[in-house]
Amino acid sequence: FGPDEPKPAGTVGPHDTVVERTDQRRHWSGRTTSVTLTAQQGTLDLAGRQARTWLYDGGPMAAAVRVRAGDRLHARLVNRLEAATTVHWHGLRIRNDMDGVPDVTMPAVRPGDTFDYRFVVPDPGTYWLHSHVGVQRDRGLYAPLIVTDPHEPGDYDHDETIVLDDWTDGVGPTPDAILGELRAGHTGGTVRPVMAPSSPWGPMTSELTYPLHLANARPPEDPAVIRARPGQRLRLRLINASAATPYRVAFSGHRMTVTHADGWPVRPTTVDTLLIGMAERYDVLVTVGDGAFGLVAAAEGGKGVARAVVRTGAGTTPPPTARPAELRRRLLCYPDLRPVAGTALPKRPVDRTVRLLLSQGTSHPVTWLIDDHAWPHRKPVPVRQGERVRIDLVNASAMAHPIHLHGHTFALADTGVRKDTVVVLPGKTTSILVQADNPGRWLLHCHNAYHMALGMTTELDYL
Numbered sequence: 392f393g394p395d396e397p398k399p400a401g402t403v404g405p406h407d408t409v410v411e412r413t414d415q416r417r418h419w420s421g422r423t424t425s426v427t428l429t430a431q432q433g434t435l436d437l438a439g440r441q442a443r444t445w446l447y448d449g450g451p452m453a454a455a456v457r458v459r460a461g462d463r464l465h466a467r468l469v470n471r472l473e474a475a476t477t478v479h480w481h482g483l484r485i486r487n488d489m490d491g492v493p494d495v496t497m498p499a500v501r502p503g504d505t506f507d508y509r510f511v512v513p514d515p516g517t518y519w520l521h522s523h524v525g526v527q528r529d530r531g532l533y534a535p536l537i538v539t540d541p542h543e544p545g546d547y548d549h550d551e552t553i554v555l556d557d558w559t560d561g562v563g564p565t566p567d568a569i570l571g572e573l574r575a576g577h578t579g580g581t582v583r584p585v586m587a588p589s590s591p592w593g594p595m596t597s598e599l600t601y602p603l604h605l606a607n608a609r610p611p612e613d614p615a616v617i618r619a620r621p622g623q624r625l626r627l628r629l630i631n632a633s634a635a636t637p638y639r640v641a642f643s644g645h646r647m648t649v650t651h652a653d654g655w656p657v658r659p660t661t662v663d664t665l666l667i668g669m670a671e672r673y674d675v676l677v678t679v680g681d682g683a684f685g686l687v688a689a690a691e692g693g694k695g696v697a698r699a700v701v702r703t704g705a706g707t708t709p710p711p712t713a714r715p716a717e718l719r720r721r722l723l724c725y726p727d728l729r730p731v732a733g734t735a736l737p738k739r740p741v742d743r744t745v746r747l748l749l750s751q752g753t754s755h756p757v758t759w760l761i762d763d764h765a766w767p768h769r770k771p772v773p774v775r776q777g778e779r780v781r782i783d784l785v786n787a788s789a790m791a792h793p794i795h796l797h798g799h800t801f802a803l804a805d806t807g808v809r810k811d812t813v814v815v816l817p818g819k820t821t822s823i824l825v826q827a828d829n830p831g832r833w834l835l836h837c838h839n840a841y842h843m844a845l846g847m848t849t850e851l852d853y854l
């Protein structure tokens with residue numbers, strides 16, 4: 392392609408380099424990045440509807456943290472809420488005492504108090520931060536956490552973050568009210584199953600029908616607009632911060648090349664649409680055409696969409712309910728991804744195999760279980776420093792569960808792709824390989840906020 396000729400949308404050009412990465416954590420660069428996160432009541436303007444909610448600073452985008460790999464992050468949490476809270480750094484392999492899990496790694500920060508998180512950020516990539524208390528993150532207590540890498544080749548013109556969220560606070564019941572309904576086994580209102588018989592997630596993709604879906608904390612009627620020039624390449628960092636909604640994402644008129652999953656590079660794979668579970672992140676590259684295009688995240692199986700708009704030229708903005716045809720074309724699922732050399736766990740025998748059963752409790756109140764235990768009752772997974780551990784996640788329930796492990800990244804046993812959150816489909820078993828190299832007590836839980844709060848949580852304990 393000549394210098395002024397746009398590359399065709401969504402293909403990988405001949406000069407694309409596969410991103411290299413090793414499994415070495417970065418040492419401290421000598422630099423410190425300081426931020427303050429003030430957890431407080433606030434209002435989000437949702438196309439004229441004022442939603443009173445809980446936010447860091449002015450909301451998820453205002454509170455977004457950007458830091459270089461190898462820098463020390465000093466983040467001061469100021470709690471101006473009436474409830475205790477914490478910040479968890481989702482996906483970062485940091486010191487256990489900075490992990491932000493109440494009653495496991497630290498006491499929750501009480502109203503009026505502050506807490507200073509200090510740690511070296513070990514890995515570049517797309518992460519996020521959120522409260523780890525109850526279902527607080529189903530309010531607005533989350534933000535993107537982007538770790539840049541001075542050594543990673545950046546073959547793109549714009550670096551944009553799109554964070555997706557299912558929304559109820561201020562427009563529907565509060566998260567705590569929803570939790571109460573779920574626990575009691577009530578249905579109606581928001582607690583209404585989303586059925587999609589042919590979804591890869593299984594027939595019940597969610598137990599909750601949200602009134603609204605947001606992208607970058609904005610409703611579809613008043614979307615965030617990304618401006619670029621025709622032919623430019625965008626790196627889009629897609630984050631699913633929702634409590635209970637998987638999204639199918641497509642970019643109208645374009646194909647997307649997936650380059651990273653959960654912050655780790657993968658062999659570039661070009662697709663029309665991808666399904667992104669709760670807490671997963673995918674980075675995609677896209678070369679934009681001329682006009683105005685919807686980047687649409689459709690709640691899997693449901694009616695709602697979240698969206699942003701990319702504008703490079705003239706043309707009318709697509710209507711808020713438009714569903715790109717790409718949503719029905721080639722769908723990427725994480726088993727299709729392959730790792731980049733250098734990110735695979737070194738080959739070695741497994742020292743310990745653990746089988747964890749994921750199931751729904753059979754009595755009232757409603758619970759979700761790991762190995763027949765509901766948090767805070769639990770059967771921790773014991774590991775020893777240095778061990779290679781295989782965990783077989785056996786889903787005996789009728790719903791998919793995005794399972795997240797703190798403090799580590801695991802390799803999918805089938806493909807070797809590195810992740811920190813993996814969707815275990817109903818009736819299926821997914822095996823992960825963990826290198827036990829970060830001592831502490833680390834949570835392992837379903838990232839459906841309500842499944843987590845109803846018990847689907849255990850921990851990895853170093854002996």
Ligand code: C2O
Nearest residue numbers: 479481670795834
């Ligand atoms: Cu994203 Cu235990 O958390």
Ligand code: CU
Nearest residue numbers: 792837839842
């Ligand atoms: Cu779950």
